[in-house]
Amino acid sequence: MEKLRQDDPPRIGDFVTLARLDADGSRGVPERxxxxxxxxxxxxxxxCLPPPGGDPARWAAEAQQAARLxxxxxxxxxxxxxxxxxxxxxxxxxxxxxxxxxxxxxxxxLPEALVRTLGGALAEALASAHVLGIVHGGVCxxxxxxTACGPLLGCFGATRAHPLTETSETTETSETTxxxxxxxxxxxxxxxxxxxxxxxxxxxxxxxYALGAVLAYAATGHTVPERAEVPAGLRDIVTACRSRAxxxxxxxxxxxxxxxxxxxxxxxxxxxxxxxxxxxVVEALSRQSxxxxxxxxxxxxR
Numbered sequence: 001m002e003k004l005r006q007d008d009p010p011r012i013g014d015f016v017t018l019a020r021l022d023a024d025g026s027r028g029v030p031e032r033x034x035x036x037x038x039x040x041x042x043x044x045x046x047x048c049l050p051p052p053g054g055d056p057a058r059w060a061a062e063a064q065q066a067a068r069l070x071x072x073x074x075x076x077x078x079x080x081x082x083x084x085x086x087x088x089x090x091x092x093x094x095x096x097x098x099x100x101x102x103x104x105x106x107x108x109x110l111p112e113a114l115v116r117t118l119g120g121a122l123a124e125a126l127a128s129a130h131v132l133g134i135v136h137g138g139v140c141x142x143x144x145x146x147t148a149c150g151p152l153l154g155c156f157g158a159t160r161a162h163p164l165t166e167t168s169e170t171t172e173t174s175e176t177t178x179x180x181x182x183x184x185x186x187x188x189x190x191x192x193x194x195x196x197x198x199x200x201x202x203x204x205x206x207x208x209y210a211l212g213a214v215l216a217y218a219a220t221g222h223t224v225p226e227r228a229e230v231p232a233g234l235r236d237i238v239t240a241c242r243s244r245a246x247x248x249x250x251x252x253x254x255x256x257x258x259x260x261x262x263x264x265x266x267x268x269x270x271x272x273x274x275x276x277x278x279x280x281v282v283e284a285l286s287r288q289s290x291x292x293x294x295x296x297x298x299x300x301x302r
Contacts, residue, residue, distance in 0.1 A: 008034070028187060135207060237255060
């Protein structure tokens with residue numbers, strides 16, 4: 001749990017905000033996420049809002065799509081509300097840490113075995129969605145929420161919800177000005193496939209590129225590491241996922257097979273049994289749960 005700031009809303013719909021889910025100053029978080037509780041104290045939720053500077057209408061449209069998803073491995077959206085200018089979504093609370101918080105709790109990059117487990121579950125979730133023509137469009141470290149039973153993908157549609165802005169650069173050795181696109185809000189640029197950065201639409205190949213960036217982040221702490229920084233056992237699959245050519249990227253099912261050879265398809269994403277996690281990560285999940293249970297509703301409006 002992270003303390004609320006002065007500019008955070010005291011209420012989101014019928015819920016009273018208790019704390020932020022993401023640490024202050026976190027990079028690459030495409031929406032505002034809060035731990036909140038109903039006024040009667042009976043229901044605790046993770047409530048999400050568009051980011052400052054984002055387009056509320058686009059964000060709300062993606063939240064509505066996410067609410068229709070029943071695919072395993074996706075962070076569910078159970079409730080929608082608000083107005084056109086202040087839309088919000090909510091999900092019943094369960095202990096969950098964004099991937100950057102997982103690395104912070106562990107004290108650095110994660111062990112290769114855990115990276116394989118997390119990556120396999122994420123690949124399986126994407127595979128099940130892609131079969132139905134669903135493109136996540138928001139895979140990034142902050143969008144991966146780790147629970148005791150494995151990771152879930154949140155931030156659905158982030159690259160579609162937030163328009164890109166064009167930037168121009170002129171090199172010192174050339175008068176040619178190169179134009180590229182960057183996210184208008186705090187998306188993790190290392191997860192943006194080159195064709196998306198050039199203005200293309202989110203597609204399945206873009207999801208795979210972003211998955212490669214998440215694997216790299218979990219293993220090194222960076223979404224765009226040098227090849228030598230990536231553990232040798234993960235180097236080839238991470239490089240393949242991050243191929244600049246969309247056709248050179250593997251399908252999610254192949255990523256799963258490379259990460260977890262022999263794993264039975266269908267048993268990873270959205271699992272209901274606890275997975276093996278480092279003690280420090282388990283402690284962080286337990287501490288968050290205890291703090292949420294102990295959190296008292298504010299006695300006055302801020």
